[in-house]
Amino acid sequence: MVTVLVLTGGGIAAVLFVRRVRPDLYWMIIGGPAAHIRVTWSYASVMDACGLSVPPSRARILLARAMRREMPANRPPKLLRVRQTRTGLVARIRLQPGQDAYDVITAADRLRHSWRLHHVAVREIRSGVLELSMTGYDVLNRVHLPARAERSPLRVPVAVRGDGSVHYRDFRRVPHSLTVGATESGKSVYQRGLIKELASQRVALVGVDCKGVELAPLARRFTALATDPDTAADLLDALVAEMGERFQLIRAAQRISADTPDAQITSDIWGLPDKTRPVPIVVIVDEVAELLLVSAASQKKRRERIITALIRLGQLARAAGIYLEVCGQRFGSELGDGVTMLRAQLTGRVCHRVNDEASAKMAFGDIAPDALAAVLAIAPEQRGVAIAADSTGGWSRIRTANVTLRTAVAACNRHADLTPDVPALSDFRPDLPPLPDDATGVPVPATA
The missing domain is CATH 3.40.50.300 (P-loop containing nucleotide triphosphate hydrolases)
Incomplete structure (x- = not known):
């Protein structure tokens, strides 16, 4: 029993250490998959709670009355896909008739709190289709430019x-x-x-x-x-x-x-x-x-x-x-x-x-x-x-x-x-002394 507790405590401590020191690694292994499940599972209820759903169409209401069924629920924007990235999630949604991109943009902060994410940004891909860029952690806390960042002339x-x-x-x-x-x-x-x-x-x-x-x-x-x-x-x-x-x-x-x-x-x-x-x-x-x-x-x-x-x-x-x-x-x-x-x-x-x-x-x-x-x-x-x-x-x-x-x-x-x-x-041209063979990058004063 003691061994199990020690191993469990050590595992939790290791996870917390990785989360603090390497948040990107923690996100890719644990945080990202958990957030992906959380977003897809609660998508409809969160959208409805944030006021981003619309009443059912008149045809669906008439059909439910004719068949004496329960009235259909409000419809959220359609979730097209969700994919995990190195720093967060990217979701693409299609708006329902009568909705506007501004409605989702103004609700971005509420979506962030509901899904327990660090940041949510919304941009319009084309008419009626939006992309939600969700950041899982504070990527600006410790900044390191990717080694494979694209470089081209100018x-x-x-x-x-x-x-x-x-x-x-x-x-x-x-x-x-x-x-x-x-x-x-x-x-x-x-x-x-x-x-x-x-x-x-x-x-x-x-x-x-x-x-x-x-x-x-x-x-x-x-x-x-x-x-x-x-x-x-x-x-x-x-x-x-x-x-x-x-x-x-x-x-x-x-x-x-x-x-x-x-x-x-x-x-x-x-x-x-x-x-x-x-x-x-x-x-x-x-x-x-x-x-x-x-x-x-x-x-x-x-x-x-x-x-x-x-x-x-x-x-x-x-x-x-x-x-x-x-x-x-x-x-x-x-x-x-x-x-x-x-x-x-x-x-x-x-x-x-x-x-x-x-x-x-x-x-x-x-x-x-x-x-x-x-x-x-x-x-x-x-x-x-x-x-x-x-x-x-x-x-x-x-x-x-x-x-x-x-x-x-x-x-x-x-x-x-x-x-x-x-x-x-x-x-x-700056007037500089010759650079020694064993130069270590020490600043050398220059005159114009």
């Missing part, structure tokens, strides 16, 4: 979403982006993770770091780096000139004649042959406020040069293969004229914890007002948690994997030989 994984899927930064689809966050919110970790993933790709990294401490340790992988506003103004002007040269190259390939195949007609660099296509450029601006704030009247001309160049790049540079990644604690009209015009060009938005509601409105007020409450709910201890949205109005909760500075530096040093040479930016 599309890299940077975070994990609340439903367990990978959040990608896709520069081809969303060319320009704004990242906002207060001090110690995880904004710098997000930025380091992005640079670490881009380091192994054929892309030119251009940095503007007026603090001189965020991007400088990663300088071996940067084609150009500016660490003060004056140098940044010259660097952005050089990028505008490079953009003009690339437009000339595209126009030269647009000599359209009647026998030119449609596939050879292009309006951006991606339609050019591989031999003549210039390398894409990702411009990373750290702490944009330090770049745009002025303390004397003599600095206003420099600020006008900077904001004009950024606006031109935001409006035109996508076709030239130049992409903007702007980061800062705040990004509003108090930074001066032209800031709101630049913000309108930044399609992607990522907002970490902020100190006030106005900062959240600066990020999402113009594209996804529904995300404001989610941003303000991020607690100070939730470093790396953010809300990601774009101009479509959709948004999702994400968390960045913890990328240390040493890890990012080691990746940049390892791929330093991939740093492309852009002649127009050669004057801004």
